[in-house]
Amino acid sequence: MKGLRGRLLLVTIVLVFAAFVTASTRLTRATELSSISLTGWAFSEFVRQAALTDVLAADGRNGQDLSDSIAILQSKARVVSNDYFVDRLDADSAAALQRALKATNALTVQQATSSRGSTTLDAILNDAQVAYAGAVDALSAQRVLLLRDLRLVEVTLGVLALLLLLATSMVFRQFRSDARRAVQLQEDRAREAESSASRLHDLYEATASAEPDFARRLERVLQIGKSAFGATTGMYARSEDGALVAVSVTGDEGPVPDLLGWAAAHAQDGTATRRERYLAVPVMSDGVPCGALAYARPAGHGTFQPGDEAFLGLMAQWVGQHLEQQRAEWLLRESEARSQSIIRSSLDAIITCDDAGRITEFNPAAEAIFRVSREVAVGRTIGDLIVPPHLKDAHEHGMTRLRATGMGRILGQRLEIAAQRLDGTMFPVELSIVELPTSPAMFAGFVRDITDRTAAERRLQERTQQLDSVFRVSPDGFVMFGSDHLAVDVNPAFLDMTGLARDWLIGATEAQVTEALQRLSATGQPFPRSFTHGTFDTLHLSRPTPRVLKRSVRLLHEGDGQDSGYVMYFRDVTHETEVSDMKTEFLSTAAHELRTPMASIYGFAELLHTRQLDPEMSAEMIEIIYRQADRLVNLLNELLDLARIEARAGKDFRMLEQPITPLVQRTVEAFTPPSEAGRVHLQLPQDLPHVAMDGEKMQQALGNLISNAFKYSPDGGPVTVSAHNDGRHVVISVQDRGIGMKSEQVARAFERFYRADASGNIPGTGLGLTLVKEIIERHGGQVQLDSLHGIGTRATITLPTHTTAPQGTP
Incomplete structure (x- = not known):
C-alpha cells in the first residue's frame, strides 16, 4: 500500500511538472499573440x-x-507594409494589399x-478593406490555436486534480x-479488563x-465460572481413595465422564493443566490436593487462556478455604489469615466495624x-x-436504627456519597455495606475512590455543554440527522438563514x-438534486434574504465505529461570492481600461x-x-484614493x-473641457452657509460628477450645476x-467597478461614483442619483451645515 502511494505521488509530481511546462508554453504563445494585437489597429487605421x-x-x-491627408495615408x-501579419495573409488579401500600397x-x-x-481612391479603399479582412482572419486563426492550447491545459490540470483527489482519498x-x-x-483491551474486573467482582x-x-x-461459584469461561460444563470433584468423584456439576452433564477422567489424569499431582477444550485446577487443602475444579468448552469455542486458569485458581482457592474451615481450629485460623490476605490485597478499601461503629479492620487500600x-x-x-460533618447526624441515626432493629437503609446497596479524610478533604466514593455473619454483629464496608471517574464525568458534561453552546451560537447552520435520516436537531443560525420553522424541521x-x-x-x-456525503455543493437562496450557502455533510460515529447519523453543515459564503464577483468584474474592467491606453502608447x-x-x-x-x-x-489615482480613504476611515481628511x-x-x-464651456449653467445663490469639509476631497467628488455629466452627454446638451440651502443642509445638484x-x-x-455603459465606448473604471459616495459619507452627507433612460441624470449631494454665516463672513 505504501509503495502504491509512493508511485502515485511520483506520477502526480511528474504530471504537475508536465502541466506547468505545457501551461508555460501555451501562455508564451498567448503573450506573443498579445504583442501583435495591434495588427487589427494598423489595418483599420489604414482603411480609415x-x-x-x-x-x-x-x-x-x-x-x-488633402495634402496632409495623403501624407498620413x-x-x-x-x-501596414511592415506588419507581422503581412506574410500570413491569403493570396487574395496579399494581392489587394500590394495594389493598395x-x-x-x-x-x-x-x-x-x-x-x-x-x-x-475608391480602388485603394476597397483593396485596403480586403486586406484588413484577411488580417482579421489570420488573427482569428491564431486565436483558435491559442484556445485549443488553453483547453489542452485545462484537460491536463483536470486530470491532475483527479489524481490528487485519488491520492488524498x-x-x-x-x-x-x-x-x-x-x-x-x-x-478490546478495555472490554477484557472490564470483563476480568466484572467476573472478579461477581466471584467476590x-x-x-x-x-x-x-x-x-x-x-x-461454579455457575459464575461457567458464565465467565463460556463453558458447557463445570465440575467440582473431591479426591477419595486416590480417585476423583464428582460432587457438584453445573451445566450439561454429558461431558462429565471425559472431563472427570481427564482431570484425574492431569490434576491429581496438584498442578493446573489445560488444553484446547478442557481446564482443570486442583483444590488444595493444607497443601495437599484434595480435589479439582474442571470445565469443558464446546468444540470451536476457543482455547482456555492463562487468565482463565488464574481465575479458576481463585475459585479453587475459595473451595479449598471452605474445606479447611471444616477442620480443626488451627485450620480455621489459617483460613482467616488467608481471608485477611485477600482483603488486604483488594484494590478497594475494606473497612469493618462493630455495631457501635468502631473500626476493627482497615486494609491498605483504605489507608x-x-x-x-x-x-x-x-x-x-x-x-x-471518615464521615463528613454534614452527614454525621444521618450516620448516627442510621447506626441507632441498625442496633435497635437490625435493619439499615443502605445495607446491600451501592451508593455514591461524599467521604472525608483526616485532614478534612472531601472526595466522592462508591460505598457498599454488608453485614458479616458473626456474633456479635459486624459490618464490612467496601469503598472505592471515584474522584477520577467523577471528574471525568464532569469534564464530559462540561464538554457536552460547551459543544451544545457552540452549536447554538455558531454563525454556520447545522441540521443533525439520525441514523434513520430524520432531522433531530437544528441550530438558530440555520433557522435565520432559511426562515424555516424549527417545529417543522424536527422529524x-x-x-x-x-x-x-x-x-x-x-x-x-441550478439546484443540486442529489448529494453525496463527503462532498459539498452550493445553494443560491432568494428568500428570506438572498444568500449563497455552501452545504456539506459530516458523518457521526459511535464508540464502536458504527454510524449514528450525520450533520448537514451550511456556511454562508454570500460575502465571499460577492467579493469574488467584484474581483472578476474589476479585473475585466481594469484590464480593458488599462489595455486601451497601453495599446495606443505602445503603438505610437x-x-x-x-x-x-x-x-x-x-x-x-506624442500628444496621443x-x-x-x-x-x-x-x-490609478482613483484606485489609490478609494483604497486610502477606506483604509484610513477618513482620518486623512x-x-x-x-x-x-x-x-x-x-x-x-x-473640470469643464475648454471647448464645452458654453454648455455649463451655474446657479449659485450668494447666501449659502459655511460647511465643514476637506476642500480637496470635496472638489474631487464634485469634479467626478461634473466629468460624468460631460462624458455621458456625447450628443451635447446643457450641464447645470446648482446649489441651495434648505435650512439644515447645503444641496448641490449636477444635471445633464x-x-x-x-x-x-x-x-x-454606486457599486464598485459597476458601469452602466458596458460597451467600452465611454472611458471609465466604475470607481468614480463609489469614490464620490465614500467622500460624501465621510463628510456626514449623502449622494443620490435620479435618472431616466435617454433623458438625463441628476446627481445630488446633501451636506450638513454647521453655521449660518453668509459667504464672505470671516
Missing part, C-alpha cells in the same frame, strides 16, 4: 485614413488638408483631384483504517455471601484512600474518622429539507522609435501618448469650516441631458 482621403477629395478640397501604408505610394494631390482620382482511507484498528484494539460477591449452605454457594494508617484508624468510630427527512431549500432557491440558479511609441516621421506627425503621436498616459495616471460657493465655482472651471440610466442601473450605480 483611405476613407477620409476619399471624402476630402470628393468634397473638392485640393489644398493643405502614405505613412500608415508604410506601417502601390497606389497609395504613387498618389499625389493632382492625381486625387483629377477626373480619375475618385476611381483611384487513499491516504485518508488508510489513516481512518489505522485509527479504527487502534480504537478497536483499545476497546459470591464468596463473601452470608449464605451458610456451602453446597449452594459452591453451585453459585491509601483516606491517608490514615491502620494503627490510627482501628478503634476509632467511622463517624469521627423531517433529508429529502423534505432539500425540497424546502429548493423552494427558497433563486429562480434560474514603437512608431516613433522605429520610424523617421515628420515633426507634425511626431508631435501628434501624453493623453493616454494621463488617462492611466487618473485611473482636513475638515475646515469654509464657504461652499468658491469651491463649486473653482471645481466647475477645473445625456443618455441617462434605467432604474436597475441606478440601483447599482
Whole structure:
C-alpha cells in the first residue's frame, strides 16, 4: 500500500511538472499573440485614413488638408507594409494589399483631384478593406490555436486534480483504517479488563455471601465460572481413595465422564493443566490436593487462556478455604489469615466495624484512600474518622436504627456519597455495606475512590455543554440527522438563514429539507438534486434574504465505529461570492481600461522609435501618448484614493469650516473641457452657509460628477450645476441631458467597478461614483442619483451645515 502511494505521488509530481511546462508554453504563445494585437489597429487605421482621403477629395478640397491627408495615408501604408501579419495573409488579401500600397505610394494631390482620382481612391479603399479582412482572419486563426492550447491545459490540470483527489482519498482511507484498528484494539483491551474486573467482582460477591449452605454457594461459584469461561460444563470433584468423584456439576452433564477422567489424569499431582477444550485446577487443602475444579468448552469455542486458569485458581482457592474451615481450629485460623490476605490485597478499601461503629479492620487500600494508617484508624468510630460533618447526624441515626432493629437503609446497596479524610478533604466514593455473619454483629464496608471517574464525568458534561453552546451560537447552520435520516436537531443560525420553522424541521427527512431549500432557491440558479456525503455543493437562496450557502455533510460515529447519523453543515459564503464577483468584474474592467491606453502608447511609441516621421506627425503621436498616459495616471489615482480613504476611515481628511460657493465655482472651471464651456449653467445663490469639509476631497467628488455629466452627454446638451440651502443642509445638484440610466442601473450605480455603459465606448473604471459616495459619507452627507433612460441624470449631494454665516463672513 505504501509503495502504491509512493508511485502515485511520483506520477502526480511528474504530471504537475508536465502541466506547468505545457501551461508555460501555451501562455508564451498567448503573450506573443498579445504583442501583435495591434495588427487589427494598423489595418483599420489604414482603411480609415483611405476613407477620409476619399471624402476630402470628393468634397473638392485640393489644398493643405488633402495634402496632409495623403501624407498620413502614405505613412500608415508604410506601417501596414511592415506588419507581422503581412506574410500570413491569403493570396487574395496579399494581392489587394500590394495594389493598395502601390497606389497609395504613387498618389499625389493632382492625381486625387483629377477626373480619375475618385476611381483611384475608391480602388485603394476597397483593396485596403480586403486586406484588413484577411488580417482579421489570420488573427482569428491564431486565436483558435491559442484556445485549443488553453483547453489542452485545462484537460491536463483536470486530470491532475483527479489524481490528487485519488491520492488524498487513499491516504485518508488508510489513516481512518489505522485509527479504527487502534480504537478497536483499545476497546478490546478495555472490554477484557472490564470483563476480568466484572467476573472478579461477581466471584467476590459470591464468596463473601452470608449464605451458610456451602453446597449452594459452591453451585453459585461454579455457575459464575461457567458464565465467565463460556463453558458447557463445570465440575467440582473431591479426591477419595486416590480417585476423583464428582460432587457438584453445573451445566450439561454429558461431558462429565471425559472431563472427570481427564482431570484425574492431569490434576491429581496438584498442578493446573489445560488444553484446547478442557481446564482443570486442583483444590488444595493444607497443601495437599484434595480435589479439582474442571470445565469443558464446546468444540470451536476457543482455547482456555492463562487468565482463565488464574481465575479458576481463585475459585479453587475459595473451595479449598471452605474445606479447611471444616477442620480443626488451627485450620480455621489459617483460613482467616488467608481471608485477611485477600482483603488486604483488594484494590478497594475494606473497612469493618462493630455495631457501635468502631473500626476493627482497615486494609491498605483504605489507608491509601483516606491517608490514615491502620494503627490510627482501628478503634476509632467511622463517624469521627471518615464521615463528613454534614452527614454525621444521618450516620448516627442510621447506626441507632441498625442496633435497635437490625435493619439499615443502605445495607446491600451501592451508593455514591461524599467521604472525608483526616485532614478534612472531601472526595466522592462508591460505598457498599454488608453485614458479616458473626456474633456479635459486624459490618464490612467496601469503598472505592471515584474522584477520577467523577471528574471525568464532569469534564464530559462540561464538554457536552460547551459543544451544545457552540452549536447554538455558531454563525454556520447545522441540521443533525439520525441514523434513520430524520432531522433531530437544528441550530438558530440555520433557522435565520432559511426562515424555516424549527417545529417543522424536527422529524423531517433529508429529502423534505432539500425540497424546502429548493423552494427558497433563486429562480434560474441550478439546484443540486442529489448529494453525496463527503462532498459539498452550493445553494443560491432568494428568500428570506438572498444568500449563497455552501452545504456539506459530516458523518457521526459511535464508540464502536458504527454510524449514528450525520450533520448537514451550511456556511454562508454570500460575502465571499460577492467579493469574488467584484474581483472578476474589476479585473475585466481594469484590464480593458488599462489595455486601451497601453495599446495606443505602445503603438505610437514603437512608431516613433522605429520610424523617421515628420515633426507634425511626431508631435501628434506624442500628444496621443501624453493623453493616454494621463488617462492611466487618473485611473490609478482613483484606485489609490478609494483604497486610502477606506483604509484610513477618513482620518486623512482636513475638515475646515469654509464657504461652499468658491469651491463649486473653482471645481466647475477645473473640470469643464475648454471647448464645452458654453454648455455649463451655474446657479449659485450668494447666501449659502459655511460647511465643514476637506476642500480637496470635496472638489474631487464634485469634479467626478461634473466629468460624468460631460462624458455621458456625447450628443451635447446643457450641464447645470446648482446649489441651495434648505435650512439644515447645503444641496448641490449636477444635471445633464445625456443618455441617462434605467432604474436597475441606478440601483447599482454606486457599486464598485459597476458601469452602466458596458460597451467600452465611454472611458471609465466604475470607481468614480463609489469614490464620490465614500467622500460624501465621510463628510456626514449623502449622494443620490435620479435618472431616466435617454433623458438625463441628476446627481445630488446633501451636506450638513454647521453655521449660518453668509459667504464672505470671516
